[in-house]
Amino acid sequence: MSFLTIDSIKARTFDAIVIGSGISGGWAAKELTEKGLRTLVLERGRDVKHVTDYPTTMMQPWEFQHAGQLSKAYRDANPVASRCYANREDASHFFVKDADHPYIQEKPFDWIRGYQVGGKSLMWARGTQRWSQYDFEGPARDGFAVEWPIGYADLAPWYSHVEKFAGISGNKDGLPQLPDGEFLPPHEQSCVEKHFSDQMAQHYNGTRPVIIGRCAHLTQPKAIHLAQGRGQCQNRSLCQRGCPYGGYFSSNSSTLPWAAKTGRLTLQPDSVVHSIIFDDTKNKATGVRVIDATTKQMTEYYAKIIFVNAACLNSNLILLNSKSRRFPNGLGNDNGLLGKYMAFHNFRTTISAEHEGFRDTTTDGIRPNGSYIPRFRNVQKQETDFLRGYAAGFGSSRAMDIDTSGLGDDLKNSLMQPKYGNWRVSSHMMGETIPKETNYVALDSALTDAWGIPQLRVSVAYDDNDEKMIRDFHEQMTEMLTVSGFKNIQTHDKPDKAPGLDIHEMGGVRMGKDPKTSLLNKWNQFHSCKNVFVTDGACMTSTSTQNPSLTFMALTARAANHAVSELKRKAL
Secondary structure, three states, rough: HHHHHHHHHHHHHEEEEOOOOOOEEEHHHHHHHHHOOEEEEEEEEOOOOOOOOOOOOOHHHHHHOOOOOOOOHHOOOOOOOOHHOOOOOOHHOOOOHHHHHHOOOOOOOOOOOOOOOHHHOOOOOOEEEOOOOHHHHHHHOOOOOOOOOOOHHHHHHHHHHHHHHOOEOOOOEEEEOOOOEEEOOOOOOOHHHHHHHHHHHHOOOOOOOOOOOEOOOOOOOOOOHOOOOOOOOOOOOOOHHOOOOOOEEEOOHHHHHHHOOOOOOEEOOOEEEEEEEOOOOOOOOEEEEEEOOOOOOOEEEEEEEEEEOOHHHHHHHHHHHHOOOOOOOOOOOOOOOOOOEEOOOOOOOEEEEEOOOOOOOOOOOOOOOOOOEOOOOOOOOOOOOOOOOEEEEEEEEEEEEEOOOOHHHHHHHHHHEEEEEEEEEEEEEEHHHHHHOEEEEEEEEEEEEOOOEEEEEEEEOOHHHHHHHHHHHHHHHHHHHHHOOEEEEEEEOOOOOOOOOOOOOOOOOOOOOOOOOOOOOOEEEEOOOOEEEEEHHHHHHHHHHOOHHHHHHHHHHHHEEEHHHHHHOOOO
């Protein structure tokens, strides 16, 4: 019988365990397996295979029962999930239903989740901008949050590493606040976006650039992308369905299949991670406890190193639930900061306008990308009455006026001959929130989920700094649109829109130089448990204004290569 036990433990022992299969988990799997490590990837949701498990990807509009819209029944049953911009009838199967995975909102928070192999990499917005040195210096400059233990120079080669493999479309703009990357050909700005860009250059001396967005789309695949089995982006803009061409980057089309080709990947869906096992005698983590999503049976798996990539809030939950004699308040939580200093991006407000020119053009077709306005407030020094700053998306379309008043042939003729109105533009703010101790997540002491794991309590809210930033966005964008000749400028704010819908939550397990004020070191290792790495949004010390996924990828690749190096010299 003892031999059976030994064989069972051996079968459940790996070189590395990765918790989560989304954007950062997929990268951990790729890097670790490529470097020779037998790696177990645990995913709490169902399996989703590239192409074959995208059921709606080739459906036509008339094939959807509700014309692509979510039904009233679905919206009533899922008030949180249904608020997400990408959750439509063609993609609702990729979104967690509210009742299936409850959590406690101490303050209103819309937690958007995708529990399946690939996670939210299947339906993300695909914006990919590098941080600059100014972004890493922000906390040290204004004294909010703690100083980053790394700078741009530390991450720059890893940005290049992941950009080349993932495939990033963009233009080399030469902006110090938004470093250039390894780009595929950019998408094209519309005539109105180009006009706005030209006007900003003229009126603001280049200090407020409007550029084409940088995004994870294969506008012109290279050999490395073809080797992944991916093809050129078709500009369908149906990305939330899953792309059968592999035209945009996802774990399913890219990193996970690449890791599988090494023969060293074990991908295990339907595996709900309960906690990380810490061995007090060895003074390190030795594995994870996993509950089968269906049978509810618990199994332990073992490894030399563990990467936590369950997505920010779930990573915090797992770590808080990883209690031992050494860590009674959660793994690595000697200073009591685990789950605290959460931050996010503020997408609460927008602005719209019209332009009466360019009436000889409509659009140049569908484009899965828009223009982007990099942060121009408080970049190098403090200039305003609020801390940090905001970036903004900027898009355009030609308004269409269709006469639907007739009947029969008259109606048909009207539908076939639409009249074009003015060009319309809109911009959304992506504001950086300040990490604060009062923004936190914690385990509930009584309520559990279907697997017996404590539910997460979320207490995250806007503050006065966010309100000041919103007012400044309205003022600055109104001025910028006015000097560019736009009319009918209207600001739109939704004060009752809860944090969370930006899906850019970060923090709770922040990096830093001092173990007294942070949880992770410069390599994303716990200060007090060096063989556990956290490289998803939970590790972030501050949020800056860029879409965060590219930074998660770069941090993960960097940490994984460091982990392998440390294993080779037997330091872990």
